[in-house]
Amino acid sequence: MRQALLVAPILIPLAACAITAMLWQRPAAQRRVGLAAAVAMLLATLALLAEVIGGGMVVGQMGNWPAPFGISLVVDHLSAAMLVITGVMGLAVAIYAMGEGAEERDRAGFQPLFHALLMGVAGAFSTGDLFNLYVWFEVMLIASFGLLVLDRTREQLDGGIRYVMLNLVGTTFFLLAVGLVYGLTGTLNLADLARVAPTVENQGALAAAGMLLLIAFGAKAAVFPLFNWLPASYHTASMPVAAIFAALLTKVGVYAIIRVFTLVYAHDHALFGPVLGIVAMATMVVGVLGAAAHYDIRRILSFHIISQIGYMLVGVALMTPLAIAGSVLYVIHHIVVKANLFLVAGAVRRRGGSFALRRLGGLWLAAPLLGIGFLIPAMSLAGIPPLSGFWGKLVVIRAGLEAEAYVLAGVALAVGLLTLYSMVKIWNEAFWKAAPEALPAAPWTRAERFATFAPIVLLCGVTLTIGFWTEPFAAFSLDAAEVLLDREGYIAAVLGTPPAQLAEVAR
């Protein structure tokens, strides 16, 4: 049963991708299959999470090949939480995508690509093998290429090319690093790497490979200075696509950084810790300043993705249990909030007729539900108590103070204030000031209205739950951090009792 649950988050989207591709000419049937698959995936991930909380790490060896030789799937607390969030996001966006413009999108192949993306993300969160991680990255990447240029407008083609070119180079760096790591250690299984890495003679070369990995994951996660592709492309995508990108794509990069640098490169923390700390600070500052300069909702939100990535890296930079717990809590909260903001932005565009703040206005009177739907995630993003973002920031900053990283904590606080500035800017311009031009009348049909607002309300609910009932989430994050820092436990769970000469055999 545990084994079936382990592969379910990958197999369900795979089956959905195959079936929706088969139904290429029947978009309505595709939507039904897609929705059913999204529900099934959420249920499967929830069951997996319960399994992990109840019985610890779930490990499976694909094809019954023993651990360092075959591909291992490993789901620990962090992976399970990320999978559940993936499930929630998949469902929310699947519903949202049934709203405005669904017919056109599905004719262009939204459903198969969307589920391929979910499969890639779920695979990346479950795998315990470096090369397999690369493969899942590519699955994700190819699906995201297709999704980004779905409408084939000039704007999308331009944004798509920027996205594609930079990501292609990023993944090739990943491949280079895989080659170097394999040459140095003779293994690619993460658990086995964690076992072998401290004993490698040529630590300099291993650190170089680590830097390459950091560049590759950093490009994926859009950290400073590798973030340029994100604000150049995200705002061109159609809104359901932008929402799922904002929620999941960069977070896979963050997850990969957390996984690899707490597991394989933990022994080299003296080198990577400060690097990650500086990168985290620069990412926060650059992102939030970029957002402050813009007057287009989508661009503001895109830049805020970058700034928030910085908070998530604090955990790996400090490597204390509290800091990592903060990162975990922050990632969970951020995915929900950010995706929700993009969904709201889509609805604002529909109700107010534009993404440009200068042309928007009067939405609070016209659509109060939308206003509340914006306020909750926006205030949470800025870290206003008692919403989810407050707790995430609180734990991260407190961890920074405890680890005596005062600069880091100070920057995190200041960036929170600037985030508030951006969110208030959107609120004042789009919702509060008088509408500069007449709003479009009756923009939604009844079904579209439901498809647009149901996911927004659902995600607001999640945000409020994390905010008002933080205790279990915080406890879970601390557990996750403890599991992440227990490298011996991970190695033992994956490899069993390792035979003495595994490395030599593999070499």
Next chain:
Amino acid sequence: MDASLILRVSAPLLLWVPMAVSAYLLVRGHNEPGGGFVGGLVASAGLVFYAISRGQGAALRAMRLPPASWCGIGLLLGLGSGLLAWIDPSAGYLTHRWWFPDIGFKLPIGTALVFDIGVYLTVIGTITAMVFALLGEEAA
């Protein structure tokens, strides 16, 4: 498309040659060089040739289903070949199962063949979709 008359007339006949070769490669892949991937490449080369000589619409009609659908069917076959292993609870996912029905000689049928056919169809679907996109959007 202004391909020559000879090419246009002979294209339907010539389509069968790569198709037959690809099927041979697909089955041969068990013990010798070949297999679903190579077979699929050869088959899509045939289809692309057909599309160049007779136009994309004709090639799409010859394929019966859109390329994406073939891709989907292939993926489902691949998935199914792995799920078959769960009938035997001792095996893990992705473990291949074999049957050797004796019809005069041992016929090597197993989930590996199902998987290979899946790869074959997926490759055909992917490559034709890509190349047709490169050939330009002609009325299908």
Next chain:
Amino acid sequence: MDAMFALTVGVLVAAAAWLLLARDLLRGLLGFVLLGTGANLTIFAAGRTGTMVPPLVPPGAEALAADAANALPQALVLTAIVIGFGLAAFALVLVMRAHAAFGTVSAEEMDEAERPDDAAAPAPAPAAAVAGRKEAA
């Protein structure tokens, strides 16, 4: 042998870096292909070079010959080649579409996504989307 590999990889990556710096998207794409080749050769070299013994267990024997080639990097490289091929093909289609839409393959002259929303035509409206698609075709 290893030195040869190292040299080849170095030349490939250097050439790739040169091509990737160009504003011409096709050159950039070729650069990506070369970079991928360099990465693949790295993996291949990482798995021990210089042996010609195939990694097959001979009939009657229990284990591989001591100096058999390492099969794993070959499997990895094969996977990476297929993925790289798919990515390059997709990127090529994208560049072609962009060329049809913009009439240029110079990254410098494509600035559609950088325009502020006020100046651009109402971009994501359905009518504009259809027009854009026609232009792309």
